Amino acid sequence: MRPRDVPVVRELALFVGMEEANFATLVNAAYLQRFPPQVQLITEGDSPDFLYVIVEGSIEVFARSNRRRTTIDIFRPVATFVLAAVLMDAPYLMSGQTLERSRLLMIPAEDIRLMMEQDAEFARAIVRELATRDRSMIKALKNQKLRTGIERLANYILREHEEQGSHGSLTLCIDKQTLAALLGMTPESLSRAFATLAPYGVDVHGPDIRLSKLDDLERLAKPNTLIDG
Numbered sequence: 001m002r003p004r005d006v007p008v009v010r011e012l013a014l015f016v017g018m019e020e021a022n023f024a025t026l027v028n029a030a031y032l033q034r035f036p037p038q039v040q041l042i043t044e045g046d047s048p049d050f051l052y053v054i055v056e057g058s059i060e061v062f063a064r065s066n067r068r069r070t071t072i073d074i075f076r077p078v079a080t081f082v083l084a085a086v087l088m089d090a091p092y093l094m095s096g097q098t099l100e101r102s103r104l105l106m107i108p109a110e111d112i113r114l115m116m117e118q119d120a121e122f123a124r125a126i127v128r129e130l131a132t133r134d135r136s137m138i139k140a141l142k143n144q145k146l147r148t149g150i151e152r153l154a155n156y157i158l159r160e161h162e163e164q165g166s167h168g169s170l171t172l173c174i175d176k177q178t179l180a181a182l183l184g185m186t187p188e189s190l191s192r193a194f195a196t197l198a199p200y201g202v203d204v205h206g207p208d209i210r211l212s213k214l215d216d217l218e219r220l221a222k223p224n225t226l227i228d229g
Helices: 003-010 020-028 083-088 109-118 120-146 149-164 176-182 187-200 214-221
Strands: 031-035 040-042 050-056 059-065 068-075 079-081 095-098 102-108 169-171 202-205 208-211
Touching: 003 020, 003 031, 020 109, 050 083, 050 109, 068 120, 068 176, 083 109, 083 120, 102 109, 109 120, 120 149, 149 169, 149 187, 149 208, 149 214, 176 187, 187 202, 187 214
Parallel strands: none
Antiparallel strands: 031 102, 040 095, 050 079, 050 102, 059 068, 059 095, 169 208, 202 208
């Protein structure tokens, strides 16, 4: 890793509390690299070589079975992915690729397992990261099982609107095919869902969405902090 990159990594939540000597040992074997869009980083079923930490960009994790493909999640900074596989030295349960130009910290998996035994604060940070991911997956499962496709789309739009800080508009950060898979829908059902939301003020033009009836959309979506928070 280049010396100028070290302060950036040091401030990440996983490493900020580590002892200085342990942090130096860990980053000496690490790489901070940029990747273009659509680069596959990991493949379902392979054994983990690195822990990935997303510093910039976004990563789609997905899985395939019986000629079907589905998006599991979209990870954005600052987050790890495949942490559980690294800690257990177990095969990846999903594949992962960049969705846009991304900068990733790559730390050898064996070094992560060794350092977790040596640095108590690093071990606590790992537990916090796993707990955060566990809660996120439970929320995603509740979203899939307790809502219709139209309700999932409506809540997705509201979350993106809030995160982008816009006023009555937003831009989809992923293509609609990926969005459909993320929401557990087919592209055709997603298209119909967008049409169903038109009376609720959802006006779609490619990736750009204008929202003219936010109160009506919220009444339909019924946001829940135990799912969407």
